[in-house]
Amino acid sequence: MTLTLERGDLIQSRNYIAGHWSAAADGARLAISNPADMQPIAEVPDSGANEARAAADAAHHAFAGWRATPAKRRGELLKRWHALVMANQQDLGRLISLEQGKPLAEGQGEVGYAASYIEWFAEEAPRIAGEVIAPPVAGRRMLAVKEPVGVVAVVTPWNFPAAMIARKIAPALAAGCTVVAKPAEDTPLTSLALVRLAEEAGIPPGVINIVCASRGRTPEVVDAWLEDARVRKISFTGSTPVGKHLARASADTLKKLSLELGGNAPFIVFEDADLDAAVEGLMAAKFRNGGQTCVCPNRVYVQEAVFDAFADKLVARVAALRVGPASDLDSQIGPMINARAVDKILAHIDDAVTRGAKVLEGGERVRTDLGPNYVAPTLLGDVTSDAQLCHEETFGPLVPLLRFATEEDAVAAANATPFGLASYFYSQNVSRIHRVADALEAGIVGINEGAVASEAAPFGGIKESGYGREGSVHGLDDYQHIKYLCQGNLR
Numbered sequence: 001m002t003l004t005l006e007r008g009d010l011i012q013s014r015n016y017i018a019g020h021w022s023a024a025a026d027g028a029r030l031a032i033s034n035p036a037d038m039q040p041i042a043e044v045p046d047s048g049a050n051e052a053r054a055a056a057d058a059a060h061h062a063f064a065g066w067r068a069t070p071a072k073r074r075g076e077l078l079k080r081w082h083a084l085v086m087a088n089q090q091d092l093g094r095l096i097s098l099e100q101g102k103p104l105a106e107g108q109g110e111v112g113y114a115a116s117y118i119e120w121f122a123e124e125a126p127r128i129a130g131e132v133i134a135p136p137v138a139g140r141r142m143l144a145v146k147e148p149v150g151v152v153a154v155v156t157p158w159n160f161p162a163a164m165i166a167r168k169i170a171p172a173l174a175a176g177c178t179v180v181a182k183p184a185e186d187t188p189l190t191s192l193a194l195v196r197l198a199e200e201a202g203i204p205p206g207v208i209n210i211v212c213a214s215r216g217r218t219p220e221v222v223d224a225w226l227e228d229a230r231v232r233k234i235s236f237t238g239s240t241p242v243g244k245h246l247a248r249a250s251a252d253t254l255k256k257l258s259l260e261l262g263g264n265a266p267f268i269v270f271e272d273a274d275l276d277a278a279v280e281g282l283m284a285a286k287f288r289n290g291g292q293t294c295v296c297p298n299r300v301y302v303q304e305a306v307f308d309a310f311a312d313k314l315v316a317r318v319a320a321l322r323v324g325p326a327s328d329l330d331s332q333i334g335p336m337i338n339a340r341a342v343d344k345i346l347a348h349i350d351d352a353v354t355r356g357a358k359v360l361e362g363g364e365r366v367r368t369d370l371g372p373n374y375v376a377p378t379l380l381g382d383v384t385s386d387a388q389l390c391h392e393e394t395f396g397p398l399v400p401l402l403r404f405a406t407e408e409d410a411v412a413a414a415n416a417t418p419f420g421l422a423s424y425f426y427s428q429n430v431s432r433i434h435r436v437a438d439a440l441e442a443g444i445v446g447i448n449e450g451a452v453a454s455e456a457a458p459f460g461g462i463k464e465s466g467y468g469r470e471g472s473v474h475g476l477d478d479y480q481h482i483k484y485l486c487q488g489n490l491r
């Protein structure tokens with residue numbers, strides 16, 4: 001599939017720094033491939049510390065003006081950006097599918113999802129407000145005001161190339177911060193297209209800067225920002241090891257951090273659940289983006305009495321999933337992002353089977369005629385809790401079923417992980433619903449619901465899934481600090 005869009009200027013092959021589209025100073029280039037067939041579709045700069053520093057300079061210089069721009073005006077510019085993103089939904093959806101591999105309908109859905117964050121924060125900007133505090137002593141006026149933290153470094157993953165960058169840049173800009181951003185090596189094109197539309201919306205030069213880099217040079221770019229005291233915050237989505245590295249490395253300049261890291265979501269089906277609804281919820285939650293989503297169920301616990309009935313219903317649904325390239329309108333599961341991802345999924349299947357799991361559906365690569373990155377949607381029965389997939393995110397179309405006996409057993413198993421991003425359970429017993437929702441150690445709990453994401457909701461984890469919340473009325477907090485003003489001698 002070749003890279004052609006209605007609007008050719010949405011295919012950008014340069015960094016965007018200080019309002020200019022520029023190559024890497026040393027001319028280095030990075031080829032971007034379509035994961036469906038690994039054919040190159042475009043090139044972007046392979047940048048290093050020089051470009052990172054230039055981006056930080058630009059963001060630093062733009063900060064005073066952007067911060068002083070009335071919040072209402074910042075909101076208006078974000079609204080224009082939102083309108084342009086939606087007006088170009090087809091092109092952006094196609095770009096996402098081409099570089100990331102999700103089916104076209106999902107790619108376009110992601111554009112709407114990304115835009116919903118831009119719109120949400122456009123509307124939050126004019127509502128930024130502080131507090132007037134009742135003074136405990138006479139003759140004082142005490143205020144708490146909100147200020148933008150300053151330059152924010154945004155580092156995003158490949159799995160939602162539009163949504164991840166939008167839900168970090170939009171709140172940063174709404175709060176009055178300026179941004180330096182580095183998209184994932186595999187998916188920079190969507191970010192560049194979004195920034196092209198931000199430029200067209202009238203967001204001033206230097207307010208958003210974007211620097212592309214290969215996996216090999218990414219640390220050089222991000223280290224330059226980590227060492228730069230003018231960069232006051234890092235907003236990161238990605239793996240837990242990289243998140244921990246960023247937390248350690250930003251200690252010297254004590255940057256504020258938002259870390260949205262890996263998950264290992266449990267999905268619990270109790271014997272009092274509506275089994276058909278649970279199957280629907282699991283299909284929606286698990287197979288979004290081919291299972292490459294940090295809130296995807298990673299371990300499915302089913303109570304003994306309904307295990308076989310649930311597994312039978314699921315086999316038919318998993319078997320019916322259509323695997324194919326994003327360009328094929330029939331596809332429901334596209335290619336995985338790269339060979340590393342495929343190897344990890346197959347290794348998790350092999351490991352579980354070696355420990356006694358049964359393959360109920362799938363279990364291997366498919367469509368090798370098309371390319372190397374297709375994995376069959378897979379259902380494993382009787383998985384044991386020592387399997388590798390119970391302890392780390394698979395990030396692929398693999399559903400492992402585990403049996404449990406009691407509610408206590410299910411909750412204990414669900415919480416037996418250092419991660420705590422999303423969790424899900426299905427039950428029709430109101431008392432159990434409250435008990436289990438309280439007991440699950442996760443930032444997000446889906447109760448009789450598999451599709452939990454929304455711009456209106458606080459998204460984020462606990463434990464080693466990170467900290468900070470994206471979206472919702474809390475989404476600006478991470479990009480602001482509170483300044484206390486104390487005026488004395490009032491007469």
Ligand SMILES: NC(=O)C1=CN([C@@H]2O[C@H](COP(=O)(O)OP(=O)(O)OC[C@H]3O[C@@H](n4cnc5c(N)ncnc54)[C@H](OP(=O)(O)O)[C@@H]3O)[C@@H](O)[C@H]2O)C=CC1
Nearest residue numbers: 156157184185214215218222238239242261262294393395
């Ligand atoms: N929470 C989530 O939403 C996500 C979780 N994951 C989990 O992480 C696993 C690995 O995925 P992967 O894409 O490799 O995730 P990474 O954490 O490696 O990548 C996420 C982002 O961090 C960048 N990065 C990588 N290494 C460094 C570094 N040393 N310093 C600064 N930035 C860095 C990447 O750049 P570059 O692409 O150039 O390497 C990318 O932009 C997945 O299988 C999944 O389990 C992955 C993606 C999203």
Ligand SMILES: O=C(O)CCCC(=O)O
Nearest residue numbers: 159160237293294295453
């Ligand atoms: O997987 C992720 O990186 C988080 C995005 C998913 C969502 O917003 O639901």
